[in-house]
Amino acid sequence: MTTDGGWGWCIVIATFLCTFVIAGTAYSFSIIYVALLEAFGKSKATTAWIGSISLFCFTLSMPFGVALAGRFGHRKIVMTSGLVAVIGFLSSAFVTNLYQLYFTYGLLVGCGGGIVYITSVDIVGNYFKKKLSIALGLAMAGTGAGQFVMSLLCQMLVDHYGWRGMLIFVSGIAAHVCAAGALLRPIGSMQTVAKDSQHPYEEVELNENKVEKCAMNSHNDESISKSAEEKASLEEVEVIHHKESRKQSDDAMIHNEQNSLSSFFMRLCGQQLIQNPVFLIQVAIGLGQSAGTIIVLVHIVKRARELGIADTPSSFIVSAMGLAQLVGRPVFGSVGHSPKVKPYVLYSFAMATCGVSVAISIYTTSYAAQLVTMILFGACVGGYIIHIPIIMAFFHGSEQLGNGTAMILQTHGIMGLVVAPLSGWMRDTSGNYIGAFWLSSVLFSMSALLALTLPLVDAQVKRRQARKEIS
Numbered sequence: 001m002t003t004d005g006g007w008g009w010c011i012v013i014a015t016f017l018c019t020f021v022i023a024g025t026a027y028s029f030s031i032i033y034v035a036l037l038e039a040f041g042k043s044k045a046t047t048a049w050i051g052s053i054s055l056f057c058f059t060l061s062m063p064f065g066v067a068l069a070g071r072f073g074h075r076k077i078v079m080t081s082g083l084v085a086v087i088g089f090l091s092s093a094f095v096t097n098l099y100q101l102y103f104t105y106g107l108l109v110g111c112g113g114g115i116v117y118i119t120s121v122d123i124v125g126n127y128f129k130k131k132l133s134i135a136l137g138l139a140m141a142g143t144g145a146g147q148f149v150m151s152l153l154c155q156m157l158v159d160h161y162g163w164r165g166m167l168i169f170v171s172g173i174a175a176h177v178c179a180a181g182a183l184l185r186p187i188g189s190m191q192t193v194a195k196d197s198q199h200p201y202e203e204v205e206l207n208e209n210k211v212e213k214c215a216m217n218s219h220n221d222e223s224i225s226k227s228a229e230e231k232a233s234l235e236e237v238e239v240i241h242h243k244e245s246r247k248q249s250d251d252a253m254i255h256n257e258q259n260s261l262s263s264f265f266m267r268l269c270g271q272q273l274i275q276n277p278v279f280l281i282q283v284a285i286g287l288g289q290s291a292g293t294i295i296v297l298v299h300i301v302k303r304a305r306e307l308g309i310a311d312t313p314s315s316f317i318v319s320a321m322g323l324a325q326l327v328g329r330p331v332f333g334s335v336g337h338s339p340k341v342k343p344y345v346l347y348s349f350a351m352a353t354c355g356v357s358v359a360i361s362i363y364t365t366s367y368a369a370q371l372v373t374m375i376l377f378g379a380c381v382g383g384y385i386i387h388i389p390i391i392m393a394f395f396h397g398s399e400q401l402g403n404g405t406a407m408i409l410q411t412h413g414i415m416g417l418v419v420a421p422l423s424g425w426m427r428d429t430s431g432n433y434i435g436a437f438w439l440s441s442v443l444f445s446m447s448a449l450l451a452l453t454l455p456l457v458d459a460q461v462k463r464r465q466a467r468k469e470i471s
Contacts, residue, residue: 007185008127008135014183015139018078018120021177022085022113024146024322025170026058030301031154031315035163040098044302044424050101051298052420057110058117059413062406065115066122069402074123078116078181082174085112089171093164116177118409119184121389122402126187132393133343137333137386144329144382147322155315273404278395278458281450282404286388286411288447289351291419292440293381294412296358298420300374303433307365320371321378328379329386336390343390348451350383355444362437395458 029051036047069077088108095101121140128135150170157166273279300321304314332350336343354377361373392404423436 004128004131006127007187008124010183011123011127011185012135012139014180015120015124016142016145017180018082018116018177019140019142020146020149021174022116022146023143024148024150025089025109025154025174026054026113028147028151028154028318029054030298030318031151031158032163032166033298034301034305035158035166036098036101039163042098044428045421047098048298048420048424050098050106052417053102053106054110054113055294055416055420056413057107058114059406059410059416061111061114062118062409063403065117065119066402066406068115069119069122073186074119075181075184075186077119078184079178081112081115081119082177082181083112085109085116085177086171086174088112089167089174093167093171114413116181118402118406120181121405123184125389125393125401131337133333133337133386133390134330136389137330137336140386141326141329141382143385144322144325144327144378147378148319148326149322151315151318151322155312273396273400273407276396277461278454279404279407281454281457282391282395282408283411285351285447285450286408287415288443288450289354289384290412291415292354292358292443292447294416294419295423295436295440296374296377299423299427299433299436303437304367304370306433307370309367309370313367317371317374321374321381324375324378325382325385328382331379332383333386333390336387342455343387343394344451344454347384347387347391348448350380350387351444351451352448353380354384355441355448358437358444359441362434362441391454395454 033047033051036042036050037044040047065077065081085108088104088110091108092101092104095104121136124135124139125132154166154170157169161169297318300317301314304317305311309317332346335341336346357373357377357380361370361377364370364373388408389401389405392408393401396404423433423439426436426439427433
């Protein structure tokens with residue numbers, strides 16, 4: 001049962017706060033990346049592995065997060081994973097060499113943040129159906145807001161306190177995820193509380209007290225005593241009935257526990273999705289779009305500085321991209337809510353525009369041109385990311401929203417593990433970022449074309465299913 005409102009808007013606010021902190025720090029890694037290059041003096045490829053491992057763990061942990069939320073509840077999983085991310089940020093501030101960050105920042109921050117992100121997004125689909133596009137657009141706008149605020153904040157903290165002090169401050173900010181997670185109340189919990197408040201034992205006690213009082217006041221009245229005895233006998237029947245129903249409910253709970261374990265592993269593996277050709281095309285699209293995005297996000301600040309742009313304006317480009325995402329996600333979500341607009345067309349348009357903006361940025365080297373092209377890029381990144389769960393619900397149903405989105409976002413981690421070091425190696429070999437950014441543009445264009453084939457493949461799959469049912 002969905003509400004399409006009510007407490008669902010509190011869920012949207014909580015998800016906004018979770019994505020603000022977690023995704024905002026993840027998208028601001030380019031600032032941390034530059035500080036670590038200067039601090040440890042390692043190569044760009046070696047340093048980029050920190051972000052690659054973090055992104056890989058971020059997305060790899062997502063299916064586990066969805067499965068665990070189905071088993072233990074969204075609230076518990078978000079609060080626990082948020083604590084893991086806090087420990088990761090805090091311990092990263094005290095490392096003595098670069099390779100320790102592979103574990104503290106890469107593994108702990110990545111896994112904790114990934115589970116927080118997907119679990120908080122997944123519960124939005126439980127509260128919304130008709131207004132799902134709008135709700136997801138607002139909830140996931142926290143990523144853009146976080147990128148805008150956290151990139152400026154991280155740069156300011158690095159300038160004043162160094163990268164270690166910055167990570168300590170960020171760990172404190174990340175602790176607010178636990179508070180936001182407390183708002184993720186399971187749908188229908190208020191009805192359960194209301195029912196539990198009317199406990200049969202309480203009624204029995206009240207009725208027994210009434211019977212005792214009646215018996216004391218009418219000791220010599222046989223008619224009243226008989227009625228009291230009848231009431232008491234009725235209450236005894238109610239107690240016996242309640243005990244029997246309680247035993248049956250306990251047996252049902254044991255049976256549900258066994259079923260939940262099997263559903264946990266079924267949901268984790270996503271067997272229904274991986275057998276669907278439409279989903280496999282979505283995976284291919286995810287590989288292209290993630291590779292294109294990672295190249296830009298990891299290297300945009302460093303490339304801007306190599307073009308002669310100062311440190312603070314270079315960092316502001318990342319903030320402007322985040323602000324554009326903040327605006328782009330609810331705008332794309334609102335446009336996608338219209339029945340006249342097909343979500344896969346908007347999905348393709350966003351990725352194609354990303355490819356065009358990256359290609360333009362290669363040859364427009366002024367600060368104003370870099371800022372404009374990256375604002376356009378950021379808005380369309382927000383547009384295609386918000387449509388990943390929307391496309392999932394459109395082709396596979398809202399019940400596959402969380403697990404399917406998690407599996408698609410896993411491709412971002414897989415490509416991040418490869419593309420960030422590869423693009424850093426391309427820069428070290430060629431002496432510039434032209435080849436790496438052209439690769440990003442081409443991958444976005446290919447993904448946009450694949451997105452347009454989704455309805456064709458889906459129609460073919462449905463025709464095959466219809467033929468099997470007839471035969």
